[in-house]
Amino acid sequence: MRKAFLKKANATLAGMKDQLMVEIRQDLKQGREGSKDDGMDTYDLASEERDREISFILTDRDRGKLQAIEDAIERIGDGSYGECESCESEIAEGRLEAMPFTRLCVQCQGDRETEARQNRRVEDDRAYRRLPSADLDEDSQ
Numbered sequence: 001m002r003k004a005f006l007k008k009a010n011a012t013l014a015g016m017k018d019q020l021m022v023e024i025r026q027d028l029k030q031g032r033e034g035s036k037d038d039g040m041d042t043y044d045l046a047s048e049e050r051d052r053e054i055s056f057i058l059t060d061r062d063r064g065k066l067q068a069i070e071d072a073i074e075r076i077g078d079g080s081y082g083e084c085e086s087c088e089s090e091i092a093e094g095r096l097e098a099m100p101f102t103r104l105c106v107q108c109q110g111d112r113e114t115e116a117r118q119n120r121r122v123e124d125d126r127a128y129r130r131l132p133s134a135d136l137d138e139d140s141q
Contacts, residue, residue: 005093010076012100017069024062027055065101072101084108 075081082091086108095106104112 005096006076006081009081009096009100010073013069013073013076016100017066017073020062020066020069024059024066027059027062030055068101068103071103086112 072081075083082093082096083089084091084105085103087105089105091102091105095102102109
């Protein structure tokens with residue numbers, strides 16, 4: 001891969017990492033400041049707790065993204081950046097520009113998504129078959 005492209009990718013990833021760290025710090029600060037429950041009724045407390053839970057979920061997602069960015073920076077350093085982890089072919093520069101921390105080429109990513117959809121469909125079918133029919137009989141009496 002060209003050195004100029006790798007340098008640009010490294011700068012992009014570093015910028016993404018810095019921006020993500022700022023957002024995570026802001027979310028944590030808001031979480032600490034928002035934890036005052038003086039004068040809140042039960043509904044307000046429940047809403048506040050739900051908001052805090054959503055914030056933690058987003059923070060987990062942000063941590064995953066941060067790890068992916070750091071891994072990509074490490075791959076630039078060791079020379080494996082831009083190589084698909086599944087088929088070992090080169091990932092197109094356009095894909096890397098759109099998603100600089102990707103590990104898979106378009107074809108392998110599509111294959112994984114198709115497989116995930118099929119697995120989800122099978123799991124949904126199994127769950128549907130497990131529904132007890134006895135509950136339906138009780139309701140009709």
